Amino acid sequence: MGSGLLYVQAAQRLGLQPITLSDDPSRYDNFGAKDVETIRVDTDDLDALIPECSRLREAYEIAGITAARDSVYATVGKLCRHFDLPGPDPDALEQCCDKYTQRQLLAASGVPIPAYRLAANAADVENSAAEIGLPVIVKPAVGSGSVGVRLCRTADELAEHTNYLLGAKHIWRSAPRILVEEFAEGPAYGANIMGKEVVAVGIGDFGPPPHFVYRGSTFPAALIDDEYERIVDISLSCLRALGLGWGPTGIEFRWTKRGPVVIEVNPRLHGSPTPQMVQLAHGVDLITAHIQLVIGEESDLRKRHAQTAVARFLVADRDGLLDWIGGDSEAAAVSGVAEVKFYVQPKTPIVRKGDYRDCLGHVVAASSSLPRAEAILQRAVDLIGWSIIPLRGDS
Template structure:
């Protein structure tokens, strides 16, 4: 009998890859990871999981590799870690179409990747969004900001992970960030297009969706402006029934407007004076450790259910329990060289802690960029109440310490 393989196209090294490998194995599948650099995934060796070197940005190369694999395996399904890069997920959609396998609509994914096109479709669908303008140069940025009114959010129209996103509160900050984006410091994967948006102010919420069902809504704490570095995610968000229903209704409107509805979607909101305003629709699963938080909070294993969907089986999204689960990110307060970091084993021993993960090793240069790349680790905890979960997180985080020597000190 031919072995059933499940193909995983790489995502982010810190992402959900390990859980996808484990989820595939639980379903009796043989996971095979396609990656431009398989060595960056430590868990592949630990799991004794097969990996193949291939250019994952080249659709033809991926098709050739899968065709070769079909000589040995029955390819049951294809997906990716889908943590950060939506363009990879669009490629996966095309790969699924080529082999007549279940998968996302690549055209819908690509429209979402362009945040300006996404904004236009949401606006046409009557979805509440911030005022926005598209800019191609410094003059456009300045005039767009004047029309909308400061403060504004200025960000690449194509991008992810909050990279290049900044709140500009005055003319100087606007000019500074425009120079950063257009002056060669920001890496563009396509021709430079800048989105200038109204700053929607209010509490942050995020809806995690599978198919057409909202599985959970989280809230988040962010670092101080002008950047948007997440410090903590908590499931579930404390919402009234009316607030929850309004976020669900707007989420479903987003799916209709963008022609989504297969597989996972992640939608970010701000609750403003107008109610829930959509900041961004991500046509993918939320990044790690969001799926783990959902499993801890509700008992729903979104990754395993996503694998089921990708092999044509029915999902089971029923909640098994109700807890408060939260992840706290470790964020340094200075640039420099990391001398040492430790205490993770003490933090992991705190009752209620589900995971402690450090992303960096001693002697690593720390250069804060104002996005997810600033994180150096995270702690995940869960308990029956928000107060208890917060206390567990704080105790665990207090157990972890590190030392950073500023670059200026090293040069003296």
């Protein structure tokens, strides 16, 4: 989920005045943060952003510019260069956000990744899958949040998902480019990096295939020293291969029979509630650390304590209309619960997509040990309920 509000709040705690630039200011109406000005502007249009920021600079001293979403992060890097502010390398970000280019650069540096092919049409997808061997992962070459990502185990599933991606249902911002990849089986780990330092490694839990909807995560992951060091070493190899190493990076792994394999490198923090969980587990505030880099200050990444943080995503179990959802207050009152958040309001239509949009909310808990944290989490989740009723016309 998005971390925009967390960035706004962290900036305010540092004594900064946040100003949000957005092509849809209404999405920030529920921020609940006071004294936040929001300006409507196309965040993909550098030529529109530069004069807007120049206008702001006449009234304010701009301390820094950043974003929580990788889709606009390269543009942020270009803005930082234009205004001579600390920021990421936009060229590195652009090549990282293209998953095919990312794969090529990682492979050239010897980083372990799944076998992959690039496809532009149905015949390419079919031929690529035949070369790699079923099952395969089929996904857009650009995107996030598992949108359009599916495990295809049979020729029929492959054809069905290819038709979906190339049909009118999936929105492409440019000509279709599809990645066909080997299915890397094994536990899913995530490395959370600031600069060139791996701050935390967590383990995630997905719902059932063929989709990849997060169900939960744990920090820190239960790894022996050698396993942790292997993930750190490969993470640093990814940074070198992709020209990253300024600001945040999130790397997703699968621990396969041949060890950790890199699934994806994202030039941003992993989405909420990961930053909150890293802070609960280790006492490191990654979002504040990122903003400190942005404004040219030193960030403190020293671990201050050791706890176990666990999260559970509340995932819709059917399509329809969300009639009611509740129990958040009761769940939040459970000792050890750090956060309960709903993403949707009653009377919202629910149409499952097989990606992050299927999540209705999350619950985070922390304690001194994994069994205690899991028990607290389950107690809280049991207090939450919702009802999804059929939409009119549904059978």
